[in-house]
Amino acid sequence: MAELREIRDFLDRELRIGDIPDYSGAVNGLQLENGGAVRKVMAAVDASLPVVLEAVESGADLLLVHHGLFWQGAQPIVGGHWRKLKAAIEGGLAVYSAHLPLDVHPQWGNNCLLAEAIGFKPDGTFLEWKGLPVGLTGGMEIRRDELAERLERAVGGAVHVCPGGPERVLKVGLCTGGAGSQVAEAAMAGVDAFITGEGPHWSYPLAEEMGINVFYAGHYATETFGVRKLAEVLGAGFGIEAGFIDHPTGL
Structure with missing residues (x-):
């Protein structure tokens, strides 16, 4: 107890x-x-x-x-x-x-854990909100279709891809959840591929116009990582039983 x-x-x-x-x-x-x-x-x-x-x-x-x-x-x-x-x-x-405190945590956060799950090693941040950088960036040389496959394995489901950028990805930006509306900021940060959970309809055609690939991996699916990990941390650290309730929205 x-x-x-x-x-x-x-x-x-x-x-x-x-x-x-x-x-x-x-x-x-x-x-x-x-x-x-x-x-x-x-x-x-x-x-x-x-x-x-x-x-x-x-x-x-x-x-x-x-x-x-x-x-x-x-x-x-x-x-x-x-x-x-x-x-x-x-x-x-x-x-x-x-919420955001868990998204951006360097060990237990949704961003860093999803990055780890797809073999992406970030070396910077982007997408500032009230002075807080909420996304990760870094070099990652990979084919667009292979990146989609890795994401699907990581989140356990389908990933919707806007193939608006180069087939050969060299730089990735990642921000879990509903960051798709920030596709213009992602493009201006110089990334070839922007990984997020979901975005508004207009983010797709805008991504095509700005020449950037966008991977919509699911708002829910990209945000299971942090709470799962944190429950494990509490279970081990405090000697209590821990578990995860999976209640997907499909969004």
Whole structure:
């Protein structure tokens, strides 16, 4: 058994929760506490109603997520939102959320772990948001189709490719999640291939016009890496049971 406050303090410190800017709805850190004890932690991408119900059913005391309880902002506590909070509170389930702090973490982050999974060794950063570089860049000489194959193996599913750039890739930019709207910034950074999760429709024709390959590997699929790893870290470091709830959106 571990103390929730000790886990919270560890995560706050290691993820630099207080130092890294984020979207207002992220509300990084401990979002919901329990009675104070943690015997089992489960990780998931989203703190959705089905995920919370499964976490409670599994006997978890802590749910670690990338997109937290307040992602849609302030809202009435009615309907599904009420059922979700009610289930968590009655089930003694604490919820901890880490969005950008987990994306950019140099060891446990979505970006670095996806890069590792495809054999990409970044040597720089790009795509600044409020002074925070949220993407990784680096040299990687590889054929476009081979890069797509590596990505599909890494995320366990199909990757949609915009073949707007050269067939032989020399420089890669990577930013997991929904960074497709930043395709122009990626092109101006000089990358031949931009790997992300998803993007708006217009990002595809813009990529063609700017001469850059874009790999849309799935918002959900590219953001399973960090929470999975962090649950493993907590399990090993605090001597508690750890697991992952896979609830894909297909997006």
